[in-house]
Amino acid sequence: MTDTVLAVLNQPSRDAAAHDPSADAYTWAKPLEEHLQVQDLGAIRGDGVFETITVVDGRPQALEPHLARFVRSAAMLDLPAPDLDAWRQAIEAVCARLDPVHEAFAKTVMTRGVEGSGRPTGWVYAAPSGDQSAARTEGIAVVTLDRGYRHDVERTSPWLLQGAKTLSYAVNMAALREAERRGADDALFVSTDGYVLEGTRANLVMSVDGRFVTPRTDIGILAGTTQADVFRFAEGEGIATSYELLTLADLEAADALWLLSSVRQAAPIRSVNGVTRSMDLAMTERINDFLLSREQ
Amino acid sequence: MTDTVLAVLNQPSRDAAAHDPSADAYTWAKPLEEHLQVQDLGAIRGDGVFETITVVDGRPQALEPHLARFVRSAAMLDLPAPDLDAWRQAIEAVCARLDPVHEAFAKTVMTRGVEGSGRPTGWVYAAPSGDQSAARTEGIAVVTLDRGYRHDVERTSPWLLQGAKTLSYAVNMAALREAERRGADDALFVSTDGYVLEGTRANLVMSVDGRFVTPRTDIGILAGTTQADVFRFAEGEGIATSYELLTLADLEAADALWLLSSVRQAAPIRSVNGVTRSMDLAMTERINDFLLSREQ
Numbered sequence: 001m002t003d004t005v006l007a008v009l010n011q012p013s014r015d016a017a018a019h020d021p022s023a024d025a026y027t028w029a030k031p032l033e034e035h036l037q038v039q040d041l042g043a044i045r046g047d048g049v050f051e052t053i054t055v056v057d058g059r060p061q062a063l064e065p066h067l068a069r070f071v072r073s074a075a076m077l078d079l080p081a082p083d084l085d086a087w088r089q090a091i092e093a094v095c096a097r098l099d100p101v102h103e104a105f106a107k108t109v110m111t112r113g114v115e116g117s118g119r120p121t122g123w124v125y126a127a128p129s130g131d132q133s134a135a136r137t138e139g140i141a142v143v144t145l146d147r148g149y150r151h152d153v154e155r156t157s158p159w160l161l162q163g164a165k166t167l168s169y170a171v172n173m174a175a176l177r178e179a180e181r182r183g184a185d186d187a188l189f190v191s192t193d194g195y196v197l198e199g200t201r202a203n204l205v206m207s208v209d210g211r212f213v214t215p216r217t218d219i220g221i222l223a224g225t226t227q228a229d230v231f232r233f234a235e236g237e238g239i240a241t242s243y244e245l246l247t248l249a250d251l252e253a254a255d256a257l258w259l260l261s262s263v264r265q266a267a268p269i270r271s272v273n274g275v276t277r278s279m280d281l282a283m284t285e286r287i288n289d290f291l292l293s294r295e296q
Numbered sequence: 297m298t299d300t301v302l303a304v305l306n307q308p309s310r311d312a313a314a315h316d317p318s319a320d321a322y323t324w325a326k327p328l329e330e331h332l333q334v335q336d337l338g339a340i341r342g343d344g345v346f347e348t349i350t351v352v353d354g355r356p357q358a359l360e361p362h363l364a365r366f367v368r369s370a371a372m373l374d375l376p377a378p379d380l381d382a383w384r385q386a387i388e389a390v391c392a393r394l395d396p397v398h399e400a401f402a403k404t405v406m407t408r409g410v411e412g413s414g415r416p417t418g419w420v421y422a423a424p425s426g427d428q429s430a431a432r433t434e435g436i437a438v439v440t441l442d443r444g445y446r447h448d449v450e451r452t453s454p455w456l457l458q459g460a461k462t463l464s465y466a467v468n469m470a471a472l473r474e475a476e477r478r479g480a481d482d483a484l485f486v487s488t489d490g491y492v493l494e495g496t497r498a499n500l501v502m503s504v505d506g507r508f509v510t511p512r513t514d515i516g517i518l519a520g521t522t523q524a525d526v527f528r529f530a531e532g533e534g535i536a537t538s539y540e541l542l543t544l545a546d547l548e549a550a551d552a553l554w555l556l557s558s559v560r561q562a563a564p565i566r567s568v569n570g571v572t573r574s575m576d577l578a579m580t581e582r583i584n585d586f587l588l589s590r591e592q
Contacts, residue, residue, distance in 0.1 A: 004335070
């Protein structure tokens with residue numbers, strides 16, 4: 001945590017007042033000190049949005065897709081629109097200030113702010129990612145867990161915020177603990193009507209008869225920035241890609257499975273609910289080489 | 297907010313290390329200053345639990361039921377057990393320090409703490425409640441909204457944390473905004489299989505043929521402390537009470553409806569989805585007189 005670099009935004013949205021109108025876009029802050037009030041709605045209601053961005057050799061990757069999703073999530077929560085100029089400045093400054101490290105991550109957070117203030121709170125911090133090689137080369141064990149929702153809930157009931165990347169992640173963290181209790185590394189959520197959704201903090205991609213397939217993104221899941229870049233890789237390789245409604249039977253029939261996310265990148269799935277799956281480690285290595293060499 | 301009194305706990309749980317082992321149970325803090333780190337899992341994952349306790353003339357009400365629920369919520373999230381002696385001390389000190397005011401509230405929050413620290417963060421603040429008389433005497437308009445879950449999800453899928461009072465309240469706040477967009481004051485959640493659940497921050501009680509009825513508490517809703525005391529009131533009055541599975545048809549057939557919560561106490565429902573409902577304002581007044589004169 002001593003390697004963490006933190007910037008606090010002075011005006012996270014132009015639609016709301018600045019914290020310090022005379023200040024620059026961001027202020028450097030010490031990560032081990034206190035910067036949030038206890039009445040911040042981020043801290044008492046999980047009321048805000050975030051992104052986690054891979055940083056390779058100081059360069060934030062898929063920055064614009066992350067920022068676009070940040071804006072979409074904020075809109076789904078009726079938050080003021082993030083001022084992307086200010087966020088870009090803060091993200092780039094934080095990444096530039098990191099100690100030289102090959103893999104790091106930057107986290108952007110915008111909350112609704114202190115109750116009654118009308119001013120969102122925003123910050124960005126970056127830190128080294130730690131060693132991700134075991135997940136990438138040995139694979140991960142996953143269990144499937146009920147997400148409790150039908151696959152169409154994003155359309156029928158938008159106040160459930162499925163598809164927004166919010167700070168209300170207690171369920172994701174509880175599902176991760178449940179997976180660990182079952183001896184696995186992560187969970188894969190399934191809808192009550194039998195469709196495969198997403199991991200607790202990752203998207204699923206499967207290889208099926210030489211194609212790459214991922215769940216449709218209109219079923220209450222996050223549109224993955226890493227998944228999108230893996231599809232870009234696949235298209236460059238002449239591998240067909242598609243977004244589909246996928247069932248547990250499809251999961252069982254697939255030739256190879258990956259969970260994709262920032263920080264960990266492509267992690268091949270070595271077992272589902274205790275059943276060993278074959279992994280395509282040569283393909284995994286090529287995917288991760290592609291992801292870690294992205295220029296943007 | 298200048299009337300707010302804030303105490304930060306030095307050791308929210310005896311199962312985890314103290315922040316300051318040499319300090320008292322709590323430390324006085326200024327509510328308008330910063331007390332949380334940006335890597336606190338309460339702020340970045342909504343990963344923690346809370347209670348809101350009514351304070352009348354400086355006296356916290358239903359304190360032990362609130363603390364018991366705080367402990368249950370923490371256990372559902374695999375958090376270390378709150379040290380209730382420390383929490384009681386901090387709550388009582390905060391309430392005693394409030395400027396004299398008839399109605400106030402105290403909020404207790406315990407988060408998983410800063411990522412990797414293993415030390416939960418805890419605080420208590422209290423502030424005047426503001427005028428609740430309009431809701432109590434004129435009633436509130438509610439709309440029913442899909443909660444997206446079946447009524448039995450708490451038993452089938454405990455990692456969804458239904459029934460725990462967590463900091464991941466973004467959905468509750470979004471439902472409240474949706475209710476306001478529809479011209480109402482609050483939302484009443486309904487399960488996908490047609491059972492009436494709870495409000496966004498309140499429990500439902502209905503009067504049916506001279507009985508008081510509330511939804512069963514094993515259907516993924518919070519067991520209400522205010523609702524429990526209303527049942528205690530009813531029993532003292534010779535009114536029968538019961539916990540039942542209630543459908544929208546039951547809601548429609550009821551003689552009177554209330555949303556019950558700390559701070560607002562009993563708010564009669566004057567309309568559901570735009571349809572006017574009859575209110576029992578005399579009974580509402582007796583309920584609120586009872587609630588506001590609780591000795592504990």
